[in-house]
Amino acid sequence: MKVIALKGEERSVTGKSVSKQLRKDGKVPCVVYGAGDNKHFSVYQADFKNLVYTPNTYLVKLSLGEEARLAKIQELQFHPVSEEIMHADFYEVDTTKPIKITVPVQVVGNSPGVRGGGQLQLKIKKLLVEAMVEDLPEFIEVNIDGLEIGKSIKVKDISVENLRLLDSEANSIVSCVVTRAAKSAESLEGEEGEEGAEGSEEGAEGSSEEGEGGSEE
Numbered sequence: 001m002k003v004i005a006l007k008g009e010e011r012s013v014t015g016k017s018v019s020k021q022l023r024k025d026g027k028v029p030c031v032v033y034g035a036g037d038n039k040h041f042s043v044y045q046a047d048f049k050n051l052v053y054t055p056n057t058y059l060v061k062l063s064l065g066e067e068a069r070l071a072k073i074q075e076l077q078f079h080p081v082s083e084e085i086m087h088a089d090f091y092e093v094d095t096t097k098p099i100k101i102t103v104p105v106q107v108v109g110n111s112p113g114v115r116g117g118g119q120l121q122l123k124i125k126k127l128l129v130e131a132m133v134e135d136l137p138e139f140i141e142v143n144i145d146g147l148e149i150g151k152s153i154k155v156k157d158i159s160v161e162n163l164r165l166l167d168s169e170a171n172s173i174v175s176c177v178v179t180r181a182a183k184s185a186e187s188l189e190g191e192e193g194e195e196g197a198e199g200s201e202e203g204a205e206g207s208s209e210e211g212e213g214g215s216e217e
Contacts, residue, residue: 001103001136003070004051004058008041010065019087028085032062032071034092039064048085052076055104056138057126062090070133072101095133100166102126103137105173109145113176118149124173127155128166135162147176 008030011018019029027042041064051058051073062069074091078084093099104126114120127140140160142153156169 032090106139111147113149
């Protein structure tokens with residue numbers, strides 16, 4: 001898994017008024033905790049762009065003065081209207097122990113169900129995993145080469161070396177469903193088939209009546 005560098009400015013004073021002023025200055029109040037002691041700091045709002053507003057997941061190398069810590073984003077608080085980051089919690093990673101983190105799903109392959117008119121639905125974009133830092137992948141591949149219409153690939157169908165998947169095994173990651181257009185086409189074909197069958201029956205009845213009339217003469 002890739003690591004993004006983030007430079008923080010340590011702060012010794014905390015509180016609502018201090019946090020409010022930081023936000024006015026375009027900064028995000030932050031805290032890091034976990035393996036070491038808790039530290040409060042701030043990071044410029046713009047510096048979160050490549051870390052947060054992306055489908056990818058990254059670990060973070062926090063630079064706090066002369067100190068550097070490897071961490072992951074634990075929690076983000078967003079403004080309900082502007083959606084700007086109001087506060088960020090980081091969890092310091094202990095490289096000697098497994099960590100829990102979400103990893104993006106990447107769909108690969110060519111589904112026969114999609115080729116047959118089905119629609120692919122990605123139901124889980126990120127999977128929660130547990131692994132050592134050095135074993136964390138950038139993404140988890142989900143191969144759909146055998147995915148037929150009406151079928152799905154579940155968590156239990158995925159296996160990654162040195163990685164433990166923490167989502168429920170019964171959860172569907174990706175499915176291939178029948179589209180509305182395909183359903184309408186099937187319905188229309190069924191109606192046309194019924195009409196054709198009715199026409200054949202009426203024709204057969206007419207021929208039978210004509211035959212009976214000729215025999216009476």
